[in-house]
Amino acid sequence: xxxxxxxxxxxxxxxxxxxxxxxxxxxxxxxxxxxxxxxxxxxxxxxxxxxxxxxxxxxxxxxxxxxxxxxxxxxxxxxxxxxxxxxxxxxxxxxxxxxxxxxxxxxxxxxxxxxxxxxxxxxxxxxxxxxxxxxxxxxxxxxxxxxxxxxxxxxxxxxxxxxxxxxxxxxxxxxxxxxxxxxxxxxxxxxxxxxxxxxxxxxxxxxxxxxxxxxxxxxxxxxxxxxxxxxxxxxxxxxxxxxxxxxxxxxxxxxxxxxxxxxxxxxxxxxxxxxxxxxxxxxxxxxxxxxxxxxxxxxxxxxxxxxxxxxxxxxxxxxxxxxxxxxxxxxxxxxxxxxxxxxxxxxxxxxxxxxxxxxxxxxxxxxxxxxxxxxxxxxxxxxxxxxxxxxxxxxxxxxxxxxxxxxxxxxxxxxxxxxxxxxxxxxxxxxxxxxxxxxxxxxxxxxxxxxxxxxxxxxxxxxxxxxxxxxxxxxxxxxxxxxxxxxxxxxxxxxxxxxxxxxxxxx
Amino acid sequence: xxxxxxxxxxxxxxxxxxxxxxxxxxxxxxxxxxxxxxxxxxxxxxxxxxxxxxxxxxxxxxxxxxxxxxxxxxxxxxxxxxxxxxxxxxxxxxxxxxxxxxxxxxxxxxxxxxxxxxxxxxxxxxxxxxxxxxxxxxxxxxxxxxxxxxxxxxxxxxxxxxxxxxxxxxxxxxxxxxxxxxxxxxxxxxxxxxxxxxxxxxxxxxxxxxxxxxxxxxxxxxxxxxxxxxxxxxxxxxxxxxxxxxxxxxxxxxxxxxxxxxxxxxxxxxxxxxxxxxxxxxxxxxxxxxxxxxxxxxxxxxxxxxxxxxxxxxxxxxxxxxxxxxxxxxxxxxxx
Numbered sequence: 001x002x003x004x005x006x007x008x009x010x011x012x013x014x015x016x017x018x019x020x021x022x023x024x025x026x027x028x029x030x031x032x033x034x035x036x037x038x039x040x041x042x043x044x045x046x047x048x049x050x051x052x053x054x055x056x057x058x059x060x061x062x063x064x065x066x067x068x069x070x071x072x073x074x075x076x077x078x079x080x081x082x083x084x085x086x087x088x089x090x091x092x093x094x095x096x097x098x099x100x101x102x103x104x105x106x107x108x109x110x111x112x113x114x115x116x117x118x119x120x121x122x123x124x125x126x127x128x129x130x131x132x133x134x135x136x137x138x139x140x141x142x143x144x145x146x147x148x149x150x151x152x153x154x155x156x157x158x159x160x161x162x163x164x165x166x167x168x169x170x171x172x173x174x175x176x177x178x179x180x181x182x183x184x185x186x187x188x189x190x191x192x193x194x195x196x197x198x199x200x201x202x203x204x205x206x207x208x209x210x211x212x213x214x215x216x217x218x219x220x221x222x223x224x225x226x227x228x229x230x231x232x233x234x235x236x237x238x239x240x241x242x243x244x245x246x247x248x249x250x251x252x253x254x255x256x257x258x259x260x261x262x263x264x265x266x267x268x269x270x271x272x273x274x275x276x277x278x279x280x281x282x283x284x285x286x287x288x289x290x291x292x293x294x295x296x297x298x299x300x301x302x303x304x305x306x307x308x309x310x311x312x313x314x315x316x317x318x319x320x321x322x323x324x325x326x327x328x329x330x331x332x333x334x335x336x337x338x339x340x341x342x343x344x345x346x347x348x349x350x351x352x353x354x355x356x357x358x359x360x361x362x363x364x365x366x367x368x369x370x371x372x373x374x375x376x377x378x379x380x381x382x383x384x385x386x387x388x389x390x391x392x393x394x395x396x397x398x399x400x401x402x403x404x405x406x407x408x409x410x411x412x413x414x415x416x417x418x419x420x421x422x423x424x425x426x427x428x429x430x431x432x433x434x435x436x437x438x439x440x441x442x443x444x445x446x447x448x449x450x451x452x453x454x455x456x457x458x459x460x461x462x463x464x465x466x467x468x469x470x471x472x473x474x475x476x477x478x479x480x481x482x483x484x485x486x487x488x489x490x491x492x493x494x495x496x497x498x499x500x501x502x503x504x505x506x507x
Numbered sequence: 508x509x510x511x512x513x514x515x516x517x518x519x520x521x522x523x524x525x526x527x528x529x530x531x532x533x534x535x536x537x538x539x540x541x542x543x544x545x546x547x548x549x550x551x552x553x554x555x556x557x558x559x560x561x562x563x564x565x566x567x568x569x570x571x572x573x574x575x576x577x578x579x580x581x582x583x584x585x586x587x588x589x590x591x592x593x594x595x596x597x598x599x600x601x602x603x604x605x606x607x608x609x610x611x612x613x614x615x616x617x618x619x620x621x622x623x624x625x626x627x628x629x630x631x632x633x634x635x636x637x638x639x640x641x642x643x644x645x646x647x648x649x650x651x652x653x654x655x656x657x658x659x660x661x662x663x664x665x666x667x668x669x670x671x672x673x674x675x676x677x678x679x680x681x682x683x684x685x686x687x688x689x690x691x692x693x694x695x696x697x698x699x700x701x702x703x704x705x706x707x708x709x710x711x712x713x714x715x716x717x718x719x720x721x722x723x724x725x726x727x728x729x730x731x732x733x734x735x736x737x738x739x740x741x742x743x744x745x746x747x748x749x750x751x752x753x754x755x756x757x758x759x760x761x762x763x764x765x766x767x768x769x770x771x772x773x774x775x776x777x778x779x780x781x782x783x784x785x786x787x788x789x790x791x792x793x794x795x796x797x798x799x800x801x802x803x804x805x806x807x808x809x810x811x812x813x814x815x816x817x818x819x820x821x822x823x824x825x826x827x828x829x830x831x832x833x834x835x836x837x838x839x840x841x842x843x
Contacts, residue, residue: 201793239669393540
């Protein structure tokens with residue numbers, strides 16, 4: 001074949017046209033496209049590892065309904081369960097199920113669905129990671145639109161868990177018909193969106209549930225692409241291929257939201273950054289712990305490293321949590337740190353030494369934050385050696401109570417109850433705690449089953465005060481979630497960190 | 508040695524290699540820090556809960572016992588169940604393999620086209636500024652790793668001049684029910700040009716990012732080989748017969764010069780498949796490499812094992828094919 005300049009030109013034009021075919025045009029937003037930062041491994045929101053993965057709850061809450069939903073400010077709303085409570089002696093619970101709700105296949109939702117869903121996850125053989133909570137109820141019955149169950153051991157947070165991980169209503173009739181595999185292939189829920197198409201590790205396409213009891217969502221079709229690389233997510237939105245994305249570097253967020261056609265929201269979420277202190281080696285000395293706590297300028301870290309996107313905290317409660325107490329503070333006071341260290345025989349010439357562990361890149365600027373903290377510590381007489389580890393190793397070491405004397409981590413607690421923050425992080429027998437002090441064990445133990453809610457919350461506040469005074473953990477900051485979006489989309493952020501398409505509207 | 512004998516020997520060594528890889532990967536991923544059970548512990552887990560989970564996944568047994576059980580199952584085609592995805596490992600890896608293979612083959616094709624063209628141009632314009640330009644281009648292409656090429660391409664063809672898709676393998680709006688996971692091959696067979704365009708639109712940038720460093724290697728080696736061949740007697744004879752320079756390079760020198768390059772391409776192709784791990788992640792391409800990263804993050808031991816074994820199998824098959832091709836193309840070996 002003879003290749004002339006004319007034929008070469010023709011071929012080039014044809015190739016360019018060929019390559020351009022099928023690219024999306026987003027002049028007006030009919031179909032909302034979201035570039036999400038994580039994959040969705042499984043569609044069953046109640047069992048397995050992914051059921052307790054906080055980062056994918058947004059997918060689940062788009063398709064399924066929590067028993068009791070949380071509003072964007074984390075307050076509890078009215079959902080599939082409209083009213084609920086305990087009997088007089090707290091030995092049984094009751095729940096009223098919303099009427100007129102239908103599953104995505106048109107079947108009506110019944111109280112029997114709710115009872116079956118609860119019984120299923122209460123059964124240890126089902127594999128629910130939160131069985132330790134659901135298993136606290138027995139004798140679950142549906143009668144009319146009311147579900148009742150016995151609760152031999154009072155669990156004050158039971159209804160809060162109905163808004164949290166694995167707290168989703170599942171379709172009894174459909175699930176029993178199609179089985180686990182069939183459900184994975186074609187999941188149905190009662191949520192605002194129905195699954196239209198799902199390509200594992202690529203995208204999920206959702207179609208609006210026009211019969212949604214809470215009102216049909218504005219965007220009739222939503223495509224959520226799984227784009228795990230932050231640079232690619234930035235490019236997705238910058239190029240107009242996607243309308244919304246999240247979890248991008250703060251510097252990129254500031255740069256892009258200033259561009260024409262793009263906008264951004266940045267709101268605090270329920271995730272916090274903290275430093276676990278393991279009461280081993282030098283951390284058994286309260287002076288060392290307190291010196292370490294007072295030497296950290298949290299606001300400086302937020303301003304310099306996180307471009308101002310963060311809220312300094314002094315307890316494991318964020319301002320949105322029920323047990324938050326703004327009177328508990330740990331001041332930045334390096335002089336006090338020096339005095340405390342001197343009292344234990346340490347100083348800049350004779351520094352106290354220990355190891356601090358951190359992830360690198362698991363959370364925004366995690367390693368850089370620890371580097372900055374180590375720099376601040378060095379000024380007062382603390383010489384900390386940084387060890388970088390993967391998050392999997394953190395879990396392993398924490399479960400075996402073998403973390404270094406200090407270890408950076410992030411903690412999520414969207415229901416905002418103190419049991420799921422201070423409780424599990426600081427109660428010795430918990431596999432997620434490395435603090436073994438007897439005093440803390442004794443102060444927390446009676447709070448687990450406290451029936452008087454006011455007394456319970458007051459008790460947790462007191463525990464937080466003692467923890468802060470003794471510096472048994474170093475809370476650092478509440479994270480802020482950057483959401484970048486096209487100007488044509490109005491995004492309502494949710495404090496849980498879940499990105500929910502049904503809360504998005506046209507601007 | 509006959510071709511059949513060579514194949515039989517290579518198949519035997521392949522089996523031994525795979526067994527060795529299986530032992531190494533099985534032991535190593537259990538020795539390195541990061542326990543999958545610790546990652547799935549609920550907040551209120553008791554010691555009994557931990558023991559139950561360990562028993563459920565077989566981690567309560569010794570590594571040797573676990574290996575024997577696993578190997579026994581593998582011989583029956585059962586690679587276990589993924590911890591994070593709760594599906595059979597064999598279904599998952601075989602489901603993803605076509606995507607990675609298609610990407611790798613397209614990348615290899617691009618690399619051969621670009622690298623071959625550069626080598627031919629470099630030879631045609633040897634000892635001129637044209638050859639220097641080829642050398643500089645190859646040097647630049649080689650000194651930048653594939654993932655950086657990926658970022659550059661995203662910026663160029665995804666953001667500034669958005670003609671290609673940045674992420675994924677196929678657009679959600681494409682309506683076609685694939686019966687296999689070889690999307691491109693199937694679309695070609697069914698003459699669905701809209702789907703082919705969409706697939707190429709997704710695949711071009713990751714494939715090019717993978718291809719650029721390999722193209723540079725091909726260009727350098729093939730050009731060197733061609734230049735050496737151009738001094739041989741039979742090439743001089745062809746010139747004296749009056750053949751033009753283009754004919755001499757393409758028809759006389761190239762068939763002999765290509766043999767060392769072919770071996771190298773085979774070896775580099777296995778590295779290219781390995782390179783898909785990062786590139787697939789960058790472009791959110793739903794291949795084996797992307798899944799491998801998730802498996803490692805989640806410490807999904809059965810899935811990691813399955814992926815590594817499949818990668819090892821791919822490498823040995825590619826090497827086997829290259830060896831066979833070398834025998835077929837090299838008359839000295841064919842008649843030995």
